[in-house]
Each structure stands twice: as structure tokens, then as C-alpha cells.
Amino acid sequence: MSWASKLSKPYRIETGKNFRLDDFDPAATGHLRSKQNAQKLLDESIAGMAKLQDKLYAQDRWAVLLIFQAMDAAGKDGAIKHVMSGLNPQGCQVYAFKTPSAEELNHDFLWRTTKCLPERGHIGIFNRSYYEEVLVVRVHSDILKNERIPKELLGRRLWQDRFEDICNFERYLSRNGIIIRKFFLHLSKKEQKRRFLARLDTPNKNWKFSLSDVRERQCWNDYMSAYEEMIAATSTKHSPWYVVPADNKWYTRLVVAAAVVDTLQMLQLEYPEVDPAKEQELAAARAELEGKKSPAASES
Numbered sequence: 137m138s139w140a141s142k143l144s145k146p147y148r149i150e151t152g153k154n155f156r157l158d159d160f161d162p163a164a165t166g167h168l169r170s171k172q173n174a175q176k177l178l179d180e181s182i183a184g185m186a187k188l189q190d191k192l193y194a195q196d197r198w199a200v201l202l203i204f205q206a207m208d209a210a211g212k213d214g215a216i217k218h219v220m221s222g223l224n225p226q227g228c229q230v231y232a233f234k235t236p237s238a239e240e241l242n243h244d245f246l247w248r249t250t251k252c253l254p255e256r257g258h259i260g261i262f263n264r265s266y267y268e269e270v271l272v273v274r275v276h277s278d279i280l281k282n283e284r285i286p287k288e289l290l291g292r293r294l295w296q297d298r299f300e301d302i303c304n305f306e307r308y309l310s311r312n313g314i315i316i317r318k319f320f321l322h323l324s325k326k327e328q329k330r331r332f333l334a335r336l337d338t339p340n341k342n343w344k345f346s347l348s349d350v351r352e353r354q355c356w357n358d359y360m361s362a363y364e365e366m367i368a369a370t371s372t373k374h375s376p377w378y379v380v381p382a383d384n385k386w387y388t389r390l391v392v393a394a395a396v397v398d399t400l401q402m403l404q405l406e407y408p409e410v411d412p413a414k415e416q417e418l419a420a421a422r423a424e425l426e427g428k429k430s431p432a433a434s435e436s
């Protein structure tokens with residue numbers, strides 16, 4: 137097993153059976169004690185991602201979708217930046233999903249994210265996603281009114297239906313060669329408070345702060361129940377969740393990067409094979425560059 141596989145596996149959830157959020161410690165750092173301790177692996181993960189992404193792009197068959205969900209200040213942006221620093225921007229797209237626009241509210245809940253799915257050979261990153269529909273919309277059920285779903289359809293099974301629809305959608309994508317990996321950055325309430333206070337104390341971080349973040353914090357328990365149910369209902373072998381400890385940012389980044397490296401390694405990517413026709417084309421190009429007649433041209 138590679139280091140990336142070993143490091144990320146404890147946090148990967150492939151079945152919701154017996155899943156409990158309390159079994160996961162937000163402050164965990166595996167066998168590593170400090171960022172200095174992890175630096176070599178952090179560097180290795182970046183280098184590993186770059187190499188694998190190059191093959192993914194060249195092969196142009198699979199697409200990879202990385203989904204990030206978390207409470208405020210859990211480090212989504214930092215984790216995404218870290219992953220991005222190891223990728224060629226040409227083969228990677230990042231989308232952030234905020235409160236839906238009027239146009240988005242005119243459609244079904246998967247519409248806006250479907251338009252942003254990664255192309256083959258690419259890595260797509262979603263900063264928030266269609267999972268908001270079973271998180272913020274569930275916790276603040278008044279938001280649901282804005283979606284104008286016919287009232288006949290708003291039964292007690294609504295959230296179960298959404299889980300089912302999401303699972304079906306992800307199975308469909310996986311059958312089409314889109315590999316999905318989902319990350320819940322698991323922050324403790326205590327650490328969130330510390331980070332909010334740091335945002336208030338540091339002028340450069342003030343812009344990141346909004347009063348609504350503190351209001352959301354009041355719904356912490358409701359959010360945790362929603363996350364727990366969501367992970368239990370939507371973890372599958374082909375589209376697993378990772379419950380990533382988020383109280384130490386360096387460890388969060390390492391686990392996410394390791395999971396990405398592990399995923400790409402699993403695809404056993406190779407550069408496309410050069411067939412005889414392509415070989416001839418390359419020989420002709422070389423001959424032309426060197427000012428010689430190509431073998432193919434001299435034959436005719």
C-alpha cells in the first residue's frame with residue numbers, strides 16, 4: 137500500500153453502516169506530531185499529484201471531481217489552494233457555490249452543479265456543492281420555500297428522496313468515468329471559535345468574517361446531525377466521503393492531498409500508447425525539422 141493510501145484510508149467512508157461522526161476526532165494528526173514532521177510528505181504529495189495529473193490529462197479518459205463541504209473556518213479554501221498548488225491549472229477547474237441565484241432557483245437542485253462537471257482528463261473542484269441542499273436547506277427549512285417545489289412533493293420523505301437522487305446521480309457519473317471524492321473537513325466547535333476570534337483580531341482576516349457565520353454557529357448541533365445523516369446516506373465505494381480532521385490545517389491538507397494521490401494512483405494512469413501511424417507521423421516530423429525527406433515521403 138502506498139503512503140498516500142495508508143494515510144488517507146482511516147478517514148474514508150465507503151458505507152454508511154454504523155457511521156457516527158463522534159467516532160472521528162477533529163484534532164487527530166495520525167502518527168505525525170507537527171507540520172515540520174509532515175513537510176516531506178506534504179512536498180511529496182504535491183509532486184505526486186503533478187505527475188499523475190499530467191497522465192490523466194494526456195490519457196483523456198477519466199475525470200475527477202473533488203467536493204468540499206465544511207462549517208465556516210474549517211479550512212476549505214486553504215485545502216483547495218494546497219491541492220491546486222500541485223496541479224496544472226490548464227487541467228483543473230474550481231467552482232464555488234453560494235446562495236443560489238434567481239436563475240438557479242428556476243431549476244432543479246442539481247442543475248447548477250451539473251453544468252460545472254469536469255471534462256474528461258480534467259480535475260474539477262467544488263467549493264460547496266449540491267450537498268448544501270441537504271445541509272443549509274435542511275437546517276434552515278424556510279430556504280426551501282425559495283425553491284418553489286410543488287407542495288405535493290414536499291412530503292416527510294424529502295430528505296430521503298434527495299439522498300437517493302444524489303446517490304443515483306453519483307452512480308451515473310461514476311459509470312461514465314467521473315471519479316468522485318468528497319471531503320468533509322471536520323472541525324471542532326472550540327477550534328472554530330478560536331479561528332473566528334483570530335479573524336476578528338487580525339485586520340488582514342477581517343474580510344473573511346461575517347455576522348452570519350456566528351449565527352450559523354448557533355445551529356452547530358443541527359448541522360452536525362445533518363452532516364452525520366448525509367455521510368451515512370451517501371457514502372459509497374465509488375463515491376466515498378472522507379471525514380478529514382480539520383483542527384490542524386497542515387494535517388487537513390495532507391490528508392486531502394493523500395486522498396487525491398491515492399485516487400489517481402488507483403486509476404493506473406498511463407500515457408497513451410504510440411501506434412504505428414503515430415510513430416510514422418513522429419518520424420516525418422523529425423525528418424522535416426532536420427531538413428531531411430521523411431521515410432514515408434521518400435517511399436512515394
Ligand code: ATP
Pocket residue numbers: 208209212213233234235236263264265268269272273279
Ligand atoms: P465560504 O464560507 O465557503 O468560504 P464565503 O464566505 O465566501 O464562502 P458565503 O457567502 O459565506 O461565502 O458562503 C456561501 C453561503 O451560501 C453559505 O452560507 C452556504 O450555506 C450558502 N449556500 C450554498 N449553497 C446553497 C443552497 N443551495 N441553498 C442555500 N444556500 C446555499
Ligand code: MG
Pocket residue numbers: 208349
Ligand atoms: Mg462563509
